[in-house]
Amino acid sequence: MDDRSQITLFTDGACSGNPGPGGWGFILRDAQGEEVVEYGGDPSTTNNRMEMLAVIEGLRSLAQPSHVDVYSDSKYVVDGLGSWLDNWLANGWKTSQKKPVLNRELWEALDELRGIHEITTHWVRGHDDHPENERCDRLAVQGRDEAARGGGIRS
Numbered sequence: 001m002d003d004r005s006q007i008t009l010f011t012d013g014a015c016s017g018n019p020g021p022g023g024w025g026f027i028l029r030d031a032q033g034e035e036v037v038e039y040g041g042d043p044s045t046t047n048n049r050m051e052m053l054a055v056i057e058g059l060r061s062l063a064q065p066s067h068v069d070v071y072s073d074s075k076y077v078v079d080g081l082g083s084w085l086d087n088w089l090a091n092g093w094k095t096s097q098k099k100p101v102l103n104r105e106l107w108e109a110l111d112e113l114r115g116i117h118e119i120t121t122h123w124v125r126g127h128d129d130h131p132e133n134e135r136c137d138r139l140a141v142q143g144r145d146e147a148a149r150g151g152g153i154r155s
Contacts, residue, residue, distance in 0.1 A: 006067050009026060010132035010133060011074075022047065024057065
């Protein structure tokens, strides 16, 4: 019998310029409705990296292996975790165009985390009145703004 907790993870990333200052944020909710909310930023990054880091930081905050439903407005993250990652691993970290996978170290971290947690991804349309996505967007923007003012990485 599987005794893993059921967790819902909402994530978002933000970036001003690409690259530029960026931020990430997540809301982690357990089956009882308890939440963990965190954010952070980087003074020089890309939007995709922040989208990925939101998921990584959320999964890293879990104390035990869990069933995790990840909600993201990033097709890059959802498609990457849902199908591309297995192909990249099989192809020696090359894309279908035989080019090196971008952000490989973050994908490797996600691959390690999916070995711990059972992850199901869900795409949500960004800026479409999804309450948790809107909250995560505000967190990511806060992280971005703090990083732009020299606040550095924070979680």
